[in-house]
């Protein structure tokens with residue numbers, strides 16, 4: 102007998118795409134929520150578009166009745182198998198009426214219609230992207246089927262908030278049932294089912310109004326639990342800023358009369374762009390100075406903007422199929438990054454985006470989960486909401502925007518919106534619109550097709566007699582198995598030449614490397630310059646240039662752009678820490694350059710100064726190691742370099758800390774920079790054992806004006822195990838016991854502590870406030886703990902980590918599979934850890950059941 106697994110996974114391939122045979126014109130939904138279940142009645146008006154069966158998808162539904170054009174269908178009139186209901190020989194015009202029963206009360210997967218919260222404090226929300234609508238009713242649940250939705254919601258009056266997409270057309274009491282009420286919503290825009298949303302809850306609302314450039318008055322409504330409504334102002338302001346920004350920068354105005362956002366405490370991801378009714382993880386919308394760190398608050402604004410921008414890039418123009426996910430996500434991330442860059446220093450924004458890309462996307466691209474930005478096949482699309490699709494997708498749009506320049510990029514995006522508004526399209530359509538001023542843009546398609554991070558290597562030759570500088574660059578991308586041999590990609594390399602004596606820029610050019618090896622000649626160069634490459638990170642590649650440490654120190658001093666200065670510090674640090682991986686550097690030059698740069702920069706741009714002290718996390722360093730990775734060794738090297746920085750600059754910390762006094766809370770960029778730098782200085786001072794540093798930490802905690810200060814102090818005390826750190830932890834817990842998001846911080850500061858042990862993790866998992874049904878809480882322990890590789894990659898660490906995945910596999914497979922993806926690089930570990938990790942994964946495979954986890958395991962184990 103061949104060894105066939107019992108449920109061979111069903112792979113879906115991009116090349117098999119077929120148009121749907123039926124279009125849906127209108128959908129009428131009637132959702133009645135009862136104590137233990139919900140009944141969903143739907144009426145679909147459908148019209149044939151192409152030959153073929155009428156196919157509806159449905160999962161976890163109890164079918165009560167189905168009729169076609171007024172006739173009840175009996176079993177035999179349709180086939181039902183593997184999540185599909187198929188009607189063969191359907192006429193060209195069809196009215197389907199379907200009744201199903203679902204159970205949101207027991208839906209722990211948080212997809213479809215589900216209950217969040219517990220006890221008296223429950224609410225019901227939907228999450229339909231990518232394929233959750235099929236858990237609400239039978240439907241052609243695919244993004245290229247667009248329809249007009251009318252939704253009637255009915256529930257007990259205990260839930261006064263009844264919301265769905267579009268405009269409210271009617272509301273009232275249910276006849277003969279005084280305890281129940283209803284609301285009817287109509288969405289005038291054609292939308293795919295993944296953008297459907299409804300909410301049944303008891304929420305307060307913060308309202309505002311925005312008048313668009315077209316003169317439309319839009320009611321803005323932010324819904325949250327009454328205890329949280331005071332934390333909605335930051336989000337509301339961000340929404341208005343984003344609406345205006347999109348009008349100014351892309352000429353896109355909002356199209357409905359109402360824009361609603363609902364905060365929910367149980368949510369698998371950050372937020373969801375449902376048409377006119379966004380649903381947000383509370384962590385991504387609530388913000389107040391007392392409870393939210395600056396970093397978090399900044400990301401709240403970015404996520405609000407991201408979801409808002411989807412209204413044009415995702416909703417009005419949507420994806421033809423899920424392979425095109427990057428079409429909406431890559432472009433929308435690029436848009437939210439640009440928005441954020443306009444809200445703070447653009448250098449710091451670029452630093453943060455590139456740091457995330459390098460730490461997570463480069464690692465994904467180097468391991469067994471590598472896939473093209475536009476994947477070609479999948480078993481479970483939920484497994485492809487990855488940093489490759491999102492962040493590398495955004496980098497491709499950025500390269501195109503930079504290649505075209507702002508004027509032609511705007512012409513291209515205008516053309517995209519003009520041509521495809523109201524349609525479900527592909528990456529090719531996107532590139533074709535963007536290339537109206539330059540057909541070379543179509544060549545970027547290979548970036549969407551080819552996995553792996555290109556490595557750009559190079560050197561320079563200076564000819565004194567001819568006064569020319571020749572830069573030779575070559576590119577190489579690893580061959581990922583299962584894909585064609587890699588081709589050279591178009592790589593824009595932003596370049597500047599610096600005169601060694603004056604430190605001035607003598608030439609600046611965007612080089613386009615689009616062959617395997619190329620030379621670029623600069624004429625009239627008076628002396629051999631220092632070359633700065635990949636400025637502003639002009640392409641998502643790894644750079645391997647023939648630099649001396651002194652060149653990098655020179656650039657740290659003379660580069661004019663903050664991002665580029667940060668980039669050279671990171672190159673220096675990587676050279677030092679990854680010694681033995683082929684590169685050799687001593688820390689002296691780096692330490693000296695830092696000492697020279699920091700004092701002036703701290704006074705000038707505190708946020709950038711804080712970033713220059715960045716030493717990549719242990720996780721990020723690990724992602725650059727492809728073999729014999731020893732977590733203990735890397736941690737020891739990292740800690741030692743951190744200690745050297747702290748010791749070398751120890752005389753500066755006291756002075757700097759004094760120059761960064763605590764002031765009443767203020768949300769300006771300067772104030773945020775001061776707080777960020779102060780927290781790092783505090784940590785450095787504790788590392789260097791500077792006299793009085795423990796007292797600074799205690800005073801900062803006690804006198805904090807905001808969470809950034811308080812949490813910064815707490816984290817430093819926990820990481821440095823200062824004598825009464827546990828008293829401060831208790832104080833923090835007691836102060837904020839009522840606030841789940843702050844208690845998440847309390848869990849995560851312990852679970853990610855430098856010296857965390859598996860006993861501590863186990864205790865946190867058994868804490869009475871730990872909750873398996875709240876992804877934020879699970880992540881606050883599990884994701885936090887996975888940031889400590891020396892603990893994660895041990896018997897006990899892996900036992901805990903894999904047991905969490907086992908536990909969630911059935912209840913919430915989306916979350917389980919995302920957690921599992923963190924283990925992808927097991928194969929790079931040195932023995933015996935490698936074998937141990939392998940065995941744990943194989944054991945997990947024996948127990949796993951969801952296709953989400955099985956697909957991820959299958960890929961991960963192919964390493």
Ligand code: 0A1
Nearest residue numbers: 228230231369370372373374
């Ligand atoms: N489209 C959302 C991301 C998202 C994806 C899946 C979800 O549930 C499984 C939820 C949200 C965004 O890009 O913001």
Ligand code: ZN
Nearest residue numbers: 407411430433
């Ligand atoms: Zn998105």
